[in-house]
Structures are given as C-alpha cells and as structure tokens.
Amino acid sequence: MSEATGSREFFTARTVSEALAGFRPARRSAVERVPLAAALHRVPAAAVASPSPLPGFVRSTVDGYAVRAADTYGASEGLPSYLDLRGAVRMGAAPDVTVTPGACVAMPTGGVLPEGADAVVMVEYTAATMPGTIEITRPVAPGGGVVRADEDVAAGAALVPAGRPLRAPDLGLLAAAGVTDVAVHARPRVAIISTGDEVVPSSTVDLGPGQVRDATAPALAALVLDAGGDPVQAGIVDDEPGALTDRLSEVLADADLVVVSAGSSVGARDETAGAVAAVGEIWCHGLAIKPGKPTLLADCGGVPLIGLPGNPLSALVVFGQIGVPLLWRLSGCDTPPPLPVTRARLSRDLASAAGRLDVIQVTLADGVAEPLFGPSALLSVLARADGYVVIPEPATGLPAGTEVDVIGHR
Structure with missing residues (x-):
C-alpha cells in the first residue's frame, strides 16, 4: 500500500469507486429504542413485524x-x-x-x-x-x-425493513399496527478535529497576521447532522509534534467516526498521516478526486477515520462523496437516501482526466447549469452553488449542451 523513501511515505491514490467499495468498516452504532415521534429518518436495527393483520377487519x-x-x-x-x-x-x-x-x-x-x-x-x-x-x-x-382484513399487512409480515431510514409513511404504518416505539441505530457520534497553528475558533473577533477562522468544522457538523449523525466538535489542534496523536487517542474512545481537517501543505499532510499511523492503520492516502486529492482513510481499532484536505471547499466535497455514505453505513444503512436531482444542460465544456472523479459546482437557471470555478480555499464557491455535477471516473470531460444530473445541496 505504501513504500518508504527516506523519511517520507508515498501512497498510491485510490479512486472514489474503490474507496466506496473497499473501505467498508464493520462498525455500526449502538441500538436504542425511540418513540415514533423521534424516529423519522432513523434506521431500524431489525425488521419490525406486524403484531396483527391490517386493517384487521373487512x-x-x-x-x-x-x-x-x-x-x-x-x-x-x-x-x-x-x-x-x-x-x-x-x-x-x-x-x-x-x-x-x-x-x-x-x-x-x-x-x-x-x-x-x-x-x-x-x-x-x-x-x-x-x-x-x-x-x-x-x-x-x-x-x-x-x-380484506389482512390486505394491507398480514399478521407477522414486515411493516418496515431493517437498514432503510424511516419515512413519514413508515411511521404511519407502524402507528396503525399499534407499534409505539422502534429499535434503531443510534446517531453515529462523529468527532471533528481541526488542525493548524493558523486556525482559530470561528468566534474570534480580531484575527492576527496569517490567522483564519475555522470555517470547515461548523460546515462539516452541518453535513453530519443532515446525514443523521451526532457531530462533536473536538476543537483545534496546533502543529506541535504529538499533539494530534494525543487528541486522536482521546476522541477514539467515544466516537463512531473521526474526521480530521488537516493542513493543505505537504508537511501538514505528513504530520496528519504520522499521527493517524500511530493510532491505526492507513487504508489509503490520496483519492483520485478533484477537488480533494490529499484525502486519508484509516481504520483506528475499528473506528473509521477520514483525513480531509485543509481547504474548506475540498474538505466538504470529499466528505459529501465519502463521509456521508460512510456515515449512513455506520448507522445501519448501506444505501444512502437519494439526494435531489435536477436535469439541466451544461453551458460550457468541462474538462476532466480519465480515472479521476471531478465534482463541479454549478448554478441553475432556466434549465442551464453554469459551472463555478475558483481555488479550493474559497468557500464562497460552495455557498453560491445550487448543486454540483459529477464527471465520472472513466470520462475525459463533458461537452457544452450535455444533459447532466445536477445534485442539489441541502
């Protein structure tokens, strides 16, 4: 998976499809019982059988x-x-x-x-x-x-299956059968760590020279919430040797997933990889995705870890492609619920490289998708976008006028 050259390690980048297919930790969040009023979008740990036929009479x-x-x-x-x-x-x-x-x-x-x-x-x-x-x-x-008395549901038949997030009709069917609570997977606890001497809390009023407010952690926390997780912002770790290793050891004891927003420099990425290697096994260091190539995936004693690029746009794009499906898997759901999709025509050519997944932010107007470009440090590109277009790994680009699926931001 890697080979040492001097004091540096070079890792072969994996494709996103390889990561989604191969990085599949066995861990699942704990099981708890919740009332129906709190069960929307939760994932049943087991199929729920009907105690009696429905409607129960002709x-x-x-x-x-x-x-x-x-x-x-x-x-x-x-x-x-x-x-x-x-x-x-x-x-x-x-x-x-x-x-x-x-x-x-x-x-x-x-x-x-x-x-x-x-x-x-x-x-x-x-x-x-x-x-x-x-x-x-x-x-x-x-x-x-x-x-018929059992035309809706027969006695003993499954009202809802395991592994699929509960929807409003599911809750209605459970209520009709007299089921008042359901065993679901707990919301996976996601520890979010930011790193870098230059990163300061977002509440900082006056910035010093070279300092930046932590924009990535709050945005990641929102993505975690939207995917059914429980985000825990584990603070900012400076670049002091050993500091990240110590923080990882602390959060791994109580997390289902750890997300590290690392620095963008080569040195910062190496420091993150070294800290992760000290507490777990690195599965890959580098993804064939743009933006977001310097991404790290690891297994830390059964707890998956994602090391994200330091640039906010890259970090959020990668978490959407890798972190969100992984989060749903941790909560017992192997197939994440579909995101909203709109068909549109590309306003211009889009270049890509075969073997790499490109995620292009776009705006939508009158059925036309207009690509947005900018450095990966610019979070405003994401904020202005209505959604994004994915250029699949085998493609070498898309010509103007191509009908594409624009996946909406939520």
Whole structure:
C-alpha cells in the first residue's frame, strides 16, 4: 500500500469507486429504542413485524351500499336491480344488521362490512327511488369496494425493513399496527478535529497576521447532522509534534467516526498521516478526486477515520462523496437516501482526466447549469452553488449542451 523513501511515505491514490467499495468498516452504532415521534429518518436495527393483520377487519373503500354481489348481476341503467334497504353501518362500531338475499345496507368509507355482504356498490351507481328501496344501476363483483382484513399487512409480515431510514409513511404504518416505539441505530457520534497553528475558533473577533477562522468544522457538523449523525466538535489542534496523536487517542474512545481537517501543505499532510499511523492503520492516502486529492482513510481499532484536505471547499466535497455514505453505513444503512436531482444542460465544456472523479459546482437557471470555478480555499464557491455535477471516473470531460444530473445541496 505504501513504500518508504527516506523519511517520507508515498501512497498510491485510490479512486472514489474503490474507496466506496473497499473501505467498508464493520462498525455500526449502538441500538436504542425511540418513540415514533423521534424516529423519522432513523434506521431500524431489525425488521419490525406486524403484531396483527391490517386493517384487521373487512372494510369498505367507498361510500355506498353493502350487498351480495349476486344480487347485482345484470344490473344496468336501463334495467336496474332493486334491493331493500335494511339499515346503515356506523363508523367505529360493529354492524348490527345482516345482509340477506335481496337486501342492502348503507355503508360509509371505512365501515365494517356487515355479515352476509361480500361487496359494496358505490353510491354513484345507486338511487333511492322510494323509501326503503335502493336502485342499483351497475353490477359489482365479489370483493368489489372492500379490502380484506389482512390486505394491507398480514399478521407477522414486515411493516418496515431493517437498514432503510424511516419515512413519514413508515411511521404511519407502524402507528396503525399499534407499534409505539422502534429499535434503531443510534446517531453515529462523529468527532471533528481541526488542525493548524493558523486556525482559530470561528468566534474570534480580531484575527492576527496569517490567522483564519475555522470555517470547515461548523460546515462539516452541518453535513453530519443532515446525514443523521451526532457531530462533536473536538476543537483545534496546533502543529506541535504529538499533539494530534494525543487528541486522536482521546476522541477514539467515544466516537463512531473521526474526521480530521488537516493542513493543505505537504508537511501538514505528513504530520496528519504520522499521527493517524500511530493510532491505526492507513487504508489509503490520496483519492483520485478533484477537488480533494490529499484525502486519508484509516481504520483506528475499528473506528473509521477520514483525513480531509485543509481547504474548506475540498474538505466538504470529499466528505459529501465519502463521509456521508460512510456515515449512513455506520448507522445501519448501506444505501444512502437519494439526494435531489435536477436535469439541466451544461453551458460550457468541462474538462476532466480519465480515472479521476471531478465534482463541479454549478448554478441553475432556466434549465442551464453554469459551472463555478475558483481555488479550493474559497468557500464562497460552495455557498453560491445550487448543486454540483459529477464527471465520472472513466470520462475525459463533458461537452457544452450535455444533459447532466445536477445534485442539489441541502
């Protein structure tokens, strides 16, 4: 994976697809039970089985009349069938009437089908021609206008699967089955460390010569939150030898993922790699991605670590491509939820290199994607972008006018 040359180590860059396929730590966050009100977007640790069938009784799907289907055969507007009205079903109550041959019962949508009936005729195909008599102008087949007691979910069937983030309809289905809480993976704890003598807290009012406020850590924390994680900002570590190693040893004890925003110079990257190597095993040092090539991935005793470039734009792009899928995996989800995508035409040619993934920030207007360019130190490029276009690794560029997917920022 690497070879020593003097005091320096050179690592072969991996492609992003190799990283996504090969860097797959077995670690998963702990399991906890949460009420449904707190379960949106959480990932079930196991499939949840229905304790009973749903809806649990044969019910009407339309307003109309419960009938024996055989009594409606041959009915038409020119030759309707006439049935005796024997009463009505009330919502939320068991029927107190039986449908006998030649009779019908008024039904509300969702009402319990009374004994003797096997279908419901929609009210639109009926008429009350005289008191106590209902005219039927269209036949109905057995089972028409009703759902079976287990048609929604059979008893013991999975209400929601394991490994897929819970959505609003999932919570509704769980509630309908009487499930009030669910076992989910805890939000992965993500320790975020910034490094560099020049980096100072974002709350710093007056900057000294050469100092920069820490913009990367708050932005990374927001990406972690958006992907269902629990960000822990572990502060700024200066460039003193051994300081980063000490901080890594501290945070690894209580983290599911560690993210280090390193300096952009070669020396700073070497210092980060040395500190990581002291507490774990480096999987790769360098990704074939632009921006963000000086990225490090490591396994530190079962806890994955991502060493990001120091430039904010590069750091956030790489975390979106590598960190977010990894974070979802840690929370028990192997396939991250899709991001919003808009189809648009490129306004200009985009160059790329085969074997490298290029992530280009763009603005959108009238179906046209306009690329934004600038140094990777400029966070304003990301802030102005509506989304980004990915040029895949095999491609050598995209010509103007190409239809592309613009992946939206959230």
